[in-house]
Amino acid sequence: MRPLFHPAIEDVTVEGILYALSDPVRVAIYAGIASQKCTLPCSNFLTVAEQAIPKSTLSQHFKILRENGLIHSERHGVEMLNRTRCEEIERRFPGLLRAILNAHAIQSKQKPGKASPLRSARRTAR
Amino acid sequence: MRPLFHPAIEDVTVEGILYALSDPVRVAIYAGIASQKCTLPCSNFLTVAEQAIPKSTLSQHFKILRENGLIHSERHGVEMLNRTRCEEIERRFPGLLRAILNAHAIQSKQKPGKASPLRSARRTAR
């Protein structure tokens, strides 16, 4: 198992942050971690919005969040503990994460709680 | 040529906005339009960051910006005039676009002006 890669904060890009958070599963994961004061293991997100996520898929999502600088992951015993890098990102891009999470909160408040079908934004609606 | 689709503002999603702006070419286009008071034709962006963009590719980029609610396009004679929908989006997701454009300004200020190679965030660096 190769060591986990965490980019230096000055190598974190806006495109990377937006890309990582443009997926409904990943933004749910990120929001979940951000809302906690403590760290969370990956296994905490085996179901997201009432939908099961295969663990290999989950692992890839965490990798994308990690390699785009949004979270820090550290092995602790048998599990991986994840925390956000929000303070660093806030210093680099003030207000960015807050605006994104706030927009998400607005959107999920508007939608009927029935949980959106986790459709990727890449697939055009219509 | 089928009529252009513009989503209603209440159908615009955060995921869609983040996805559309997670591409370096698209965010450059959007920032270009947003920085002008007037509308701009697509052909204004046949080169972005000193790099030529094929016009079919450019057309797809505009389509993604349009169908995710970021811009409004209207035919005017032989060309397509584009303007941002920033006021509507600001009402729906306050502060979001400002934070993103601000973060981009910070990033491009930090980087040597040599122009980043327009690498998509999807491709892992390293």
Place this chain on the structure above:
DNA sequence: TTCATTTGTTCACGATTCCTGAACTATTGA
């Protein structure tokens, strides 16, 4: 120690999406 369990990663491959040259549409002006 050895073995089973748990948690997550890596690999491989089919499905999806992206990029772009070629062909096409629509408008304008000569």
Place this chain on the structure above:
DNA sequence: TCAATAGTTCAGGAATCGTGAACAAATGAA
């Protein structure tokens, strides 16, 4: 009517995504 201009649409190869299967690492029990 014809040429030129500005974009769109289509098709196919390239790249990326999603996921089952196999693997790796740590723990605890026997």
